[in-house]
Amino acid sequence: MKPVLVSKPQIYEPSYIHPSAQIGEGTRIGAFCDIGKNVVIGKNCNIQAHVTISNETVIGDNVFVGPATSFFNDKYPVYGPLKAPVVCDNVIIGGHASIGPGVKVGEWAVVCMHSNVTADVPEETVVKGNPARLYMTRKQYDEKARMYSAHQKYWANYEDEEG
Ligand SMILES: CC(C)(COP(=O)(O)OP(=O)(O)OC[C@H]1O[C@@H](n2cnc3c(N)ncnc32)[C@H](O)[C@@H]1OP(=O)(O)O)[C@@H](O)C(=O)NCCC(=O)NCCS
Numbered sequence: 001m002k003p004v005l006v007s008k009p010q011i012y013e014p015s016y017i018h019p020s021a022q023i024g025e026g027t028r029i030g031a032f033c034d035i036g037k038n039v040v041i042g043k044n045c046n047i048q049a050h051v052t053i054s055n056e057t058v059i060g061d062n063v064f065v066g067p068a069t070s071f072f073n074d075k076y077p078v079y080g081p082l083k084a085p086v087v088c089d090n091v092i093i094g095g096h097a098s099i100g101p102g103v104k105v106g107e108w109a110v111v112c113m114h115s116n117v118t119a120d121v122p123e124e125t126v127v128k129g130n131p132a133r134l135y136m137t138r139k140q141y142d143e144k145a146r147m148y149s150a151h152q153k154y155w156a157n158y159e160d161e162e163g
Helices: 138-162
Strands: 003-005 010-012 125-128 133-137
Touching: 125 138, 133 138
Parallel strands: none
Antiparallel strands: 003 010, 125 133
16 A cells, blocks of 8 residues: 655545544555544654544653554543553553553553553553553563563574575
């Protein structure tokens, strides 16, 4: 599908972006997203396909949001009041996660795929599960990810040499 450039962010069609939403430079919005009224998304974010972001949600800079994740703002639907989530800078959210009404995801936190986040996530922590609970620290996550990545590269090179 052809990307459509709307000011500097890159937005893939079809996606609905409410005209009042603000999207920072270098941010990429995948296809089939629904971005509500007064949503603010910072710079250099990667919002993957099928993400639903409810009205008034605030997302910082350098945030990754995996596919089919949803942000909610209505704790007791039809009664209100609405309270949107806030996601701070440098957060990673896996695919199919749910970020509940009024929840704050602290800076450098990681939300594992399919997590159901019902309470604030402290900065630099990793949460998983339903309801999402502490899994490890961001430092441990980064170490694990680096080791995994190095291991994959080692075997890729090894296979090249062998082949
Ligand atoms: C954070 C993440 C990397 C964790 O990986 P990990 O720490 O290497 O986890 P492991 O595979 O070693 O599994 C450890 C345990 O946690 C469990 N687990 C792993 N991911 C889980 C998740 N998202 N939710 C609940 N449990 C999970 C495993 O089942 C395993 O449980 P066990 O010890 O009872 O067998 C991974 O869960 C994740 O969310 N990745 C993001 C994927 C994604 O959405 N990508 C988006 C772009 S495609």
